[in-house]
Amino acid sequence: MTESIKQQFLDQGYIGPIRAISEAEAAEMASVVMPALQVDAFSPIARRNRHFDIEQVHKLAVLPAIVDLLTRIYSPDLCVWRSHIFTGKKGHGLGWHSDYFRTLLTDPLDHLTLHFAITAAPEDNCLMVVPGSQNWTQEERSKAGFELIGNTLDRGYGTPYYIRNGMPVEIRKITLRPGEFFVFNPGLLHASIDRVGDRSNASPLLALAKKAAKNSLAFLGKYGLVEAPSRLAIGFRYCNPRNSISPIAFRETLDRGHCPALVAGKRTPEGSGSFADWRGEVTKNRENSVTIKV
Ligand SMILES: O=C(O)CCC(=O)C(=O)O
Ligand SMILES: [Fe+2]
Known part of the structure; x- marks a missing residue:
């Protein structure tokens, strides 16, 4: 069975829902989770790495069934280096992109994301993917109607964003029930809104305006003036610890002691930067944990 899910992961770029x-x-x-975000007005920092301090989120990051699955399909050596809480609203979301963290990881291709639904992700408010696109070259992406927004490669985390021109392409909506997840390859084209022809990510000025709007929304959110989001999800980013993670990834939360945490296998080369060791928790919990059926 492992071989077939591994093959599925390689071919379509994701597995799930599980x-x-x-x-x-x-x-x-x-x-x-909801009140924990509200006290900090849904700020980016409030969403970051809550696997360190919210018990339920921590438990998921070290859930033996999850760790075992990831070691089978990806790498026996595994660390969780970041998590992010996403709030989704119908008609809003992130445009088409791949999760290459070019400014944060030495090898931006060598990691994966586990996208977990805290609340339901229905048809009109969920992530969508283009199956198989993780294997597409830049040329193939552009032939399929995804035009690279060049300046996104070096902006922020260095994740490439695309403008979709509306050419027919297979788009799969990954609807999830609360408590379900799917795992995907960083190259897989995905989005939480399919904005055909939208060029707003292409303009640094518009990107700045969007950020300012987000901040003022966060400010209003603090005073309960913003409607609560209808979708709550967490993206856990796991990688093989041989991949080095730039200190920039921890710049904003260093005072909270955030660092990568080993959940399986070993860290080679050993290196000197701080690294948490959560392998014991996975082992301890394995005895009474359920097995995930894929
Ligand atoms: O949930 C979303 O709206 C976006 C999630 C995403 O892009 C990710 O987990 O990488
Ligand atoms: Fe993403």
């Missing part, structure tokens, strides 16, 4: 915890457990998690 259930990790029950809907009731996910609802309990939402009741903790």
Whole structure:
């Protein structure tokens, strides 16, 4: 079975949906995560690396069934180097992109994301993917109607964004029930809104305006003046610890002691930067954990 899911991951660039915890457990998690974001007005820092301090989020990052699955399909040596809480609203979201963190990882291709639904991700408010696109060259992307926005390669995290021109292409909506997740390759083209022909990411000025709008929304959110998001999800970023993670990735949260955390295998080369070791927790919990059926 491992071979077939591994093959599926290689061919289509993702696997899932897979259930990790029950809907009731996910609802309990939402009741903790939501207020934790609200106190900090949904700021980017409030969303970052909550696997360090929110118990339910931490438990997921070290859930034996998840760690075991990732070691089978990806790498026996594994660390979680970042997580991010996403809030989704119908009609809003991130445009087409690949998760190459070119400014944060030495090898931006050598990692994966586990996208976990805390609340439901229905048809009109979920992530969508282009199956197989993780294997496409730049030329193939452009032939399929995805025009690279060149300046996104060196801006922010260095994740390439694209303008889709509307050419027919297979787009799969990954709807999820609370407590389910899917795992995807960083190269897989994905988006939470399909804005055909939208060029706003291409203009640094518009990108700046969007950021300012986000900040003022966060400010209003602090005073309860913004409608609560209808979709809550967490992206856990795992990588093989041989990939080096730039200190820039921890710049904003260094005072909270954030660092990569080893969950399986070993760290080679050993290196000197700080690294948490959570392998013991995975081993300890393995005895009474459920096995994930794929
Ligand atoms: O949930 C979203 O809206 C975007 C998620 C995403 O792009 C990611 O997890 O990499
Ligand atoms: Fe993404």
